[in-house]
Amino acid sequence: MKSKFSEIIKDEKPVLVDFFATWCGPCKMLAPILTDVKSELGEAIKIVKIDVDKNQPLAAQYQVRGVPTMILFRDGKQLWRQSGVLQKHELIQIIQQHSK
Secondary structure, eight states: OHHHHHHHTTOSSOEEEEEEOTTOHHHHHHHHHHHHHHHHHGGGOEEEEEETTTOHHHHHHTTOOSSSEEEEEETTEEEEEEESOOOHHHHHHHHHHTTO
16 A cells, blocks of 8 residues: 555645544544535545555554544645644635645
8 A cells, every 4th residue: 555655645736635534423524525625626636535444554654643634745745734624615725725
């Protein structure tokens, strides 16, 4: 997973990674928000979901201590990160700020 992940985040367009867990309530609230963000931004963003229970080394590498944690990457660089649920308009604003 790790080598594939490093390829995914090297994209020149922003890649939003959602570190989540299946047992996490806020993660379930975030899922439809991410779907809305993707449908609004389309090809301008890539959204990747990482289950922390199935990908513990990756979660540890990025020091994900709480879920959901979202990290925005572009060209392999971390541009932004936050734990917790954000609303659709907040997420779109953050992605657009880092897309320029």
